[in-house]
Amino acid sequence: MLKRLDKTQKKWGGSNSLIDQWLNNRRNLLVNYCQIAGLPPYDPIENTLPTFGSIKAFCDLLMDYVSEGHFEIFDQVVTACEKNGTSSQALAQKLVPRISETTDTALDFNDKYTESADDNVLYHLDKDLSSLGHAMETRFELEDKLLEVLHTKYS
Template sequence: MLKQLEKAERKWGGSNTLIDHWLDNRRQLLINYCQIAGIPPYESTEKALPTVKTVKEFCDLLVDYVSEGHFEVYDRVVTACERNGTSSQSLARNLVPRISETTDSALDFNEKYTESVDDQILYQLDKDLSSLGHAMETRFELEDELLEVLHTKHS
């Protein structure tokens, strides 16, 4: 996912401040995901679970990222597509609901780990991070399709 982000940053970075900000937030989210999941280059030599506090901080970033997409970025992209052609408008209207499906995974993960008062929940973290990772990867691919339309046809 980090390599996919680097590709997106090379392709669209610097073309729009909103996109730059959004990609920066995606980078921070991915770094934190890799840290709590123990994925290279953030793997730990000690095989300890992250703290509940660390997981909750990740959840905050996750919800912020998802919210920013829905309430700021997608609206602007869809509006730009609506102004500039029916094919772009159709693609945007097709992608946004598919992106929204991944939101449920993010919100379920957030709810599970922010509302838990028992540290034992962390024993489920690997499985839950794996599922969340798949949802995030799908989301990023769909978001990148939106960015491509915006960049190619409307920049």
């Protein structure tokens, strides 16, 4: 996911402050995800699960990223698409509900790992991080399609 982000930043970075902010926040989220999941370049500490504090910090970033998309960026993109013709508007109307499906996965993860301090919940962390990772990858692909519209029409 980080390699894909690098390509996305090379393609659209620097062309629009909104895009730059969005991609920077995505990078922070991905780096934190890799750290708690023990993915390269971050090695897991052998036989040790992440702390609730580190998971909570990740959940905070995740909720900030999801909220920013839904309450700031998507609204601006959809509004801009409405102004620039039916094809852009149709794309936005198609993509935003699909992105919302990934939001549900993020919210479920957040609820599970911020509402409980029970150590037993951590035994599901690898499986839950894997599911969340798939949802995030899908989300980023869909968001990149919105970025393409934003970049093409407004940069």
